[in-house]
Amino acid sequence: MKALVWNGSKNVAVETVPDPEILNARDAIIKITSTAICGSDLHIYDGYIPSMKKGDVLGHEFMGEVVEVGPGARNALKVGDRIVVPFTIICGECDQCKRGNFSVCERTNRNGHIAAKAFGHTTAGLFGYTHLTGGYPGGQAEYVRVPFADKTHIKVPSGLSDEQVLFLGDIFPTGWQAAVACDIQPTDTVAIWGAGPVGQMAIRSAVLLGAKQVVAIDRVPERLDMARAGGAITINFDEESVIERLNELTNGKGPEKCIDSVGMEAHATATIDSMYDRVKQATMLETDRPHVLREMIYVCRPAGVLSIPGVYGGLLDKIPFGALMNKGLTVRTGQTHVNRWTDDLLRRIEEGQIDPSFVITHTVGLEEGPDMYKVFRDKQDGCIKVVLKP
Amino acid sequence: MRYETEKTRRRGHADTATDTLARGLGWFSIALGIAEVVAPRALARSLGMKGQEGLIAAYGMREIATGIGILASKDPTPWIWGRVAGDGLDLATLATGLEGKNPKKGNVGIAIAAVAGVTALDVYCAQVLSGESPTPLPPMQDYSDRSGFPQGAGQMRGAASDFEVPQDFRIPEALRPYTQPQAPQHPQPSM
Numbered sequence A: 001m002k003a004l005v006w007n008g009s010k011n012v013a014v015e016t017v018p019d020p021e022i023l024n025a026r027d028a029i030i031k032i033t034s035t036a037i038c039g040s041d042l043h044i045y046d047g048y049i050p051s052m053k054k055g056d057v058l059g060h061e062f063m064g065e066v067v068e069v070g071p072g073a074r075n076a077l078k079v080g081d082r083i084v085v086p087f088t089i090i091c092g093e094c095d096q097c098k099r100g101n102f103s104v105c106e107r108t109n110r111n112g113h114i115a116a117k118a119f120g121h122t123t124a125g126l127f128g129y130t131h132l133t134g135g136y137p138g139g140q141a142e143y144v145r146v147p148f149a150d151k152t153h154i155k156v157p158s159g160l161s162d163e164q165v166l167f168l169g170d171i172f173p174t175g176w177q178a179a180v181a182c183d184i185q186p187t188d189t190v191a192i193w194g195a196g197p198v199g200q201m202a203i204r205s206a207v208l209l210g211a212k213q214v215v216a217i218d219r220v221p222e223r224l225d226m227a228r229a230g231g232a233i234t235i236n237f238d239e240e241s242v243i244e245r246l247n248e249l250t251n252g253k254g255p256e257k258c259i260d261s262v263g264m265e266a267h268a269t270a271t272i273d274s275m276y277d278r279v280k281q282a283t284m285l286e287t288d289r290p291h292v293l294r295e296m297i298y299v300c301r302p303a304g305v306l307s308i309p310g311v312y313g314g315l316l317d318k319i320p321f322g323a324l325m326n327k328g329l330t331v332r333t334g335q336t337h338v339n340r341w342t343d344d345l346l347r348r349i350e351e352g353q354i355d356p357s358f359v360i361t362h363t364v365g366l367e368e369g370p371d372m373y374k375v376f377r378d379k380q381d382g383c384i385k386v387v388l389k390p
Numbered sequence B: 001m002r003y004e005t006e007k008t009r010r011r012g013h014a015d016t017a018t019d020t021l022a023r024g025l026g027w028f029s030i031a032l033g034i035a036e037v038v039a040p041r042a043l044a045r046s047l048g049m050k051g052q053e054g055l056i057a058a059y060g061m062r063e064i065a066t067g068i069g070i071l072a073s074k075d076p077t078p079w080i081w082g083r084v085a086g087d088g089l090d091l092a093t094l095a096t097g098l099e100g101k102n103p104k105k106g107n108v109g110i111a112i113a114a115v116a117g118v119t120a121l122d123v124y125c126a127q128v129l130s131g132e133s134p135t136p137l138p139p140m141q142d143y144s145d146r147s148g149f150p151q152g153a154g155q156m157r158g159a160a161s162d163f164e165v166p167q168d169f170r171i172p173e174a175l176r177p178y179t180q181p182q183a184p185q186h187p188q189p190s191m
Helices: A039-045 A112-119 A162-169 A171-180 A197-208 A221-229 A242-249 A272-282 A291-299 A321-326 A338-350 A366-377 B006-011 B017-038 B040-046 B053-072 B077-098 B105-131 B173-179
Strands: A002-006 A012-016 A028-037 A062-069 A082-085 A143-146 A189-193 A213-218 A233-236 A257-260 A305-308 A330-333 A362-365 A386-389
Touching: A002 A366, A012 A366, A028 A162, A028 A366, A039 A366, A062 A143, A062 A162, A082 A162, A162 A171, A162 A338, A162 A386, A171 A197, A171 A305, A171 A338, A189 A197, A189 A242, A189 A291, A197 A213, A197 A221, A197 A257, A213 A221, A213 A242, A221 A233, A233 A242, A242 A291, A257 A291, A272 A291, A272 B053, A291 A305, A291 A321, A362 A366, A366 A386, B017 B040, B017 B053, B017 B077, B017 B105, B040 B053, B053 B077, B077 B105
Parallel strands: A189 A213, A189 A257, A213 A233, A257 A305, A305 A330, A362 A386
Antiparallel strands: A002 A012, A028 A062, A028 A143, A028 A386, A062 A082
């Protein structure tokens, strides 16, 4: 079958790879009908996420039709079922899964011992996202093997299009969880750094959850345009001071809730701390560029909440922990517990509260995937979200 | 550097190559400047220009300042032109090393060739940046109708108020009085 494979930093190619097979009783094979390039794929593309191997199949946001089911998954799936696959692989049986903490499932990361060395404990297996999270082939392909498929799926009704439900696998519940983690009150100002796909979903989620005002911070005109369409006030950080404007919007008190949907590759080039990060990253003294984290800690209202869905990979420098501690900020972060939210979100899509397809700007065939990585990474052609049709 | 910004749109090009070149020249400036500041004596010796250590160190400071200017400014164009001017100074200074009986003339020649190459890059980069349109352009795509809310964003504010935030996602009880509209439930703690 054809698949998008990672061959090194900034090197993604369409290649023929072996067809997936049922390896375990709880597996299923999915024929993929739609698959997306996620912003977190770009961290891999840029070479910032360790433990990728040449030839790894990318992709963790996909859906399709079940074409083969292992005997241990037949109680939940049958051939012909239409499913969205959550990017976190879950067993549904371990202590963490039972608590709904699916992204830290204790059993699905087959390289859990490596993750435990890096993080202290294992986290869930992920599709197409390094060998630190299991080295499972991803879904930017014609077919994919879904391990623990009896639990790792979201069944979707035929009345909804792929485009309406595809993002239940990652960015929609990720933006939703980020907003839920803020425990939004009707008087809250929610500031969201990054108006990429996750940021856009976080904006809509914060609006749905009833924030008084939602503020989106970015510098790409199309993204700010889309953020405004979703009900956000926008700040272009290239043109005005984020801190001054946020204080102005909150009578000098700062936003109660701050969401970092940027992560490890912040692009604030005209600040001293971002230059410092660039130097340290280039000399391998730091893995991530945490400009957004520093800014959030500084501007957040005391006793407020920092919600961090943005992906960080390793060691961060010059985090103003003194400010964090003395302001009594609450930090909530983590990969998304996808299945914890998807029943509720699917209902909201069906009821017409939200249509996540608004974020799609480019739909192309799998063979155009490598080019689209570059277009998405460089934000060319107004690109915000790419969907591939294998 | 500027592609993703309004400023890039003002300049109207959809190509990150010049920005990347400008950024690269900024880093090069800083690296060269550090070398000149840290080791002026070694550089002077290798170029047969003993006695010019102070000048070399001063040039190093200039390179560092220019590099920071390129990387930290929203528009690097004037700083790149500054580099071009600095290249002229460097070439003129190096040319003095070709006079007389300097035993290191070979090294000086190599240095002049290297500086000339970088000068060509600087001039190219500065010209491309200067040639871009200063007129603001509209966004490449119009997404102003992409609310994601079939019934409109205004209608949907608070539509999910039926959602019950799970206990483990709620604000810690001790902080709730400060983040909710109602008055504090507990008496103010005494200091």
